Amino acid sequence: MTHYYLIGICGTAMASLAGMLKARGHEVTGSDAHVYPPMSDELARLGIPVNLGYDPAHLAHRRPDVVVIGNAIPRGNPEMEYVLEQRWRYASLPEVLRQEFLWGRRVLVVTGTHGKTTTTALAAHVLTVGGLEPTFLVGGVAENFGSSFRVTESDYVVLEGDEYDTAYFDKGPKFMHYLPEIGIVNNVEFDHADIYPNLDAVKLAFRRFVNLIPRNGACIVGFDSPHARDVAARAWSPVEGFALDAPDALWRADGLEYTANGMRFRVSRAGMPWATFELPTFGAFNVRNALAVIAAATRWGVSPERIATGLATFRAVKRRMEVRGEVGGITVIDDFAHHPTAVRETLEALARRFPGRPLTAVFEPRSWSSRKRVFQAAYAEAFDAARQVVIAPVFESTKVAEDDRFSPEQLRADLTARGKTAVVRAGAEAIVEYLLGHLQPREVVAILSNGGFDGLHDKLLQALNRKTSQG
Numbered sequence: 001m002t003h004y005y006l007i008g009i010c011g012t013a014m015a016s017l018a019g020m021l022k023a024r025g026h027e028v029t030g031s032d033a034h035v036y037p038p039m040s041d042e043l044a045r046l047g048i049p050v051n052l053g054y055d056p057a058h059l060a061h062r063r064p065d066v067v068v069i070g071n072a073i074p075r076g077n078p079e080m081e082y083v084l085e086q087r088w089r090y091a092s093l094p095e096v097l098r099q100e101f102l103w104g105r106r107v108l109v110v111t112g113t114h115g116k117t118t119t120t121a122l123a124a125h126v127l128t129v130g131g132l133e134p135t136f137l138v139g140g141v142a143e144n145f146g147s148s149f150r151v152t153e154s155d156y157v158v159l160e161g162d163e164y165d166t167a168y169f170d171k172g173p174k175f176m177h178y179l180p181e182i183g184i185v186n187n188v189e190f191d192h193a194d195i196y197p198n199l200d201a202v203k204l205a206f207r208r209f210v211n212l213i214p215r216n217g218a219c220i221v222g223f224d225s226p227h228a229r230d231v232a233a234r235a236w237s238p239v240e241g242f243a244l245d246a247p248d249a250l251w252r253a254d255g256l257e258y259t260a261n262g263m264r265f266r267v268s269r270a271g272m273p274w275a276t277f278e279l280p281t282f283g284a285f286n287v288r289n290a291l292a293v294i295a296a297a298t299r300w301g302v303s304p305e306r307i308a309t310g311l312a313t314f315r316a317v318k319r320r321m322e323v324r325g326e327v328g329g330i331t332v333i334d335d336f337a338h339h340p341t342a343v344r345e346t347l348e349a350l351a352r353r354f355p356g357r358p359l360t361a362v363f364e365p366r367s368w369s370s371r372k373r374v375f376q377a378a379y380a381e382a383f384d385a386a387r388q389v390v391i392a393p394v395f396e397s398t399k400v401a402e403d404d405r406f407s408p409e410q411l412r413a414d415l416t417a418r419g420k421t422a423v424v425r426a427g428a429e430a431i432v433e434y435l436l437g438h439l440q441p442r443e444v445v446a447i448l449s450n451g452g453f454d455g456l457h458d459k460l461l462q463a464l465n466r467k468t469s470q471g
Contacts, residue, residue, distance in 0.1 A: 006030035007079050008070025009050055011172065012139040013162065013174075015039035015212060016148040017068070017093050017174070019046050020137065021150040030068075030167035031058055031079060036452030042148060056082035063088065065194060068096055069167050073175070074099065080168075092167035094177030096211055101135060102157060102179045108134075108296055109161040109178045110282050111209060112186025113202075118281075119186060120160040121317045124150070126293050126310030130302030132156045140336070144316035156300070165195050165204050173205045181217040183209060184292045187225035191339055193375075194368035199227065206231040213237040220295045222288055223249040240299075242291035244284060251295050253287050258352050263287060267294060275304040278312045282321070283349030294331060319351070320375040321346060324457045327464035328437055331357075333446045334457050338367040343448060347385035350446055358440045361386040362431060362456070364449035366395040366404045373404050380414035386446070388438065390419035390431055395451065428454040432463045 004021050006014050009030030019042065022028045025056055031041070031051035051058045059067075067083045067090040083090050091099075108127075110120040121142035127134045128144075134156035136142075137149045161175030161183070188206055190199040210232050212217050219239045221232040223246035226411055232239050243249035244256075255266040262280035265287050266273065279290055290311055297307050316322070322334045331354070337346040343363070351359060361383050365371050370379075371394050383389045391408040394400065408424045416421035421438075425431045435445065447457055 001026055001201055002066060003027040003029070003062075003064045003097055004066050004068055005064035006068045006070065007054070007083075008032055008073045008079065009043065010035050010039050010050070011070050011072060012039055012069045012148065013093055013137065013160070014068070015043055016137045016139070017097060018043065018048050019147065019149045020101065020135075020151050022046055022048060023149075029064070029103045031055075034452070039141075039148070041293075054079045058085070065089065066091055066096070068093055069169075071165055071167050074168055092170055092177075094166050094174045097137070097159075098177045098179065101151070105135075105179075106155050106181045106300075107157045107159060107179050108182045108184070108300075109159050109175055109180040109209075110184045110186070110227070110292070111161040111163065111175055111185070111206065112225075112226060113163075113189040113191050114339065114345070115186045115285060115289045116160045116162070117317050118286065118320055119184065119292055120158055122289060122311070122314050123184075123296060125294045125314055126297050126307055127156060127158060127300065128303065129310035129313070130297055130300075130306040132302070134158045137210050138317065140320065141318040143317065144313070156441075161209065163202065165210075166194055171207065175209050176212070180209075180210075180213050182220065182296050183213045183217070183237075184220045184296060185210065185222065185228045186288065186292060187222045188227035188231055188415075189339070189341060190198045190374070191369050193372045198469070204233050207234070209234045210237075218296075218299050220292055220299075222292065224288065232270070233406050240295050242288065242295055244288060251291050253291055256284065256287060258282065266288075267291065275308060277308050280312065280314060282353040283345055286349070287347045321350065325461040327461055327470040329442045330464055330465075331444045332457055332461055333444060335446055335448050336450050337448045338365075338370045338450045340382040343379070344384070346448070347383065347446060350444060352387045354444045357445045359385060359386045360388050360390065360435070360439065360443055360445045361391040362390045362392070362435075362445065362447045364392040364395060364451065364453050365408065366449050366453075371395060371397070371400050371406050373406055376406055376410060377414075379406075379411050380418065383415060383420065384418070386420070387440075389415055389423075390434060391422065391424045392431065392449075392453070393424070393426050428456040428459050431456060432460050435460060436463055436467060 010032040124136035133154040136158040223241035223243040241249035242251040412422040
C-alpha cells in the first residue's frame, strides 16, 4: 500500500484518481482551496480525508509516499513549496494514472474540445453493457455508475483525455500520457486561451495525440469538424470518420427524431443501413457523441444489439443539462457549458427538450477562455435560443489583464442589440432577486458555469420554494 497525497484533490480528474487509488488499496489523502459538489460529495462518500486550504502542516505530521500535484497548482503554493524543499517524491496525475492503471491494457481515450465527459461516460456504459467491464475515469459523475471512476480487473480502460496542461512542471497535454489503442477526436476548436496562443497550437497538440495511436488501433474522428479532420490526416492508424453532415464519413447518422424522452436516429456504415438507435438525451451533438461510441464499441467487438441497449439506458453525467429541481413550474438546469459553441448547442438542445417554454440563461465567465476577450464576439451569438440572459461578473477578474479581459457589459450590449433581454448582476443573491421578478410561467432556467457559482442553483430553488409557499 502506498500513501498518496493529492494537492488540488477536488478537481474533477484529481478526485476521480483519488477514488481509483483507494479502490486499488492505497491510502489517499489530500487538500484543496475550493471544495464544492459534485466532487466534494464524491470524496466524502469514498471516505477520503480532505484538508481545506494549503498548509505545510498537513504534510509535516506524516510524510506521504507520493505527492500528486494537480495541474491548477502553481509554484508558490505552500504545500508544493514544502514538498520541493523536502525533496519528496512527487508526480502529476497522468503519470500516476499511467503507472498504476494503463501499461499493458487496452485503452480508449476520448478527446475533443467539446463532449469529452459525456462521450467517455457513454462509452464506459456501452462497453459495460457489452460485457467488457472497463476501468474508467470520467471528468464528472456518470449517473449510470453513481461515480466518476471504476476500477476493474478487465483489460479494457476508458479515459477522458484532456488537452489542458499536465502540471506546472509538465506543460504538455494530459492526454499525451494515456497510451491509446483507440483514440476518439470528437471535434477541435480554439480553447484554453491561457495556455494555447492560437488554433494552430491546439491542432498541433491533437496531432501529437493522434501520433500515439498504434497501427493496429484506430483513430475515430468527427468529420463534421474540419479541424478534427486535419489533425487526423497523417495518422499511422486506420481512421474512421463519423458525422451527421459529411458524406465521406464511414459512420453516419440521419433521420433524427426528437421524442418526449430523447432522440431516435438511423446509422449507416460505409453507406449501408446498419441499425436504428434511441438515446435518452437531446441535441445533435449528443448523436455525434453516440456515433463515436458506436464506432469504438464495434472495434472492440460489441454487437449492435448490445450497443443499442447501452445507448437506450444511458443516464448522462451530473452537470450536463442536469435538472436540479422544479418549483411552481420553473425548472432549474445545471450545465457545465462555458465555451461559446457549448453554450449555443446546450441552449438549442434545451429548447428542443422543453418545446414552447421560455428559456433564461444565467452565465458565469469562469473558465480561463471565457474570462479572456478572445470569444467576446462569439458569445453574442451563442445565446440565440434564450429569451433572456443574466451575466455574472468575470470570476477572479484581477487575474486577467484588463485589456485582455472579457466584458460582461459588452456582452449585455451585444445581446440587447440582437433583441435579447440581458442584464449583468453580481453575486448569487442579486441574481436570484432579479430572476424572481423576471421569470415567466413554466420558465426553464439554464445556469451555465464550470464552477460552483456560489451555490446559485440551490439558492434559486430555495427562493422559489419560499415564493410558492407564500402564495
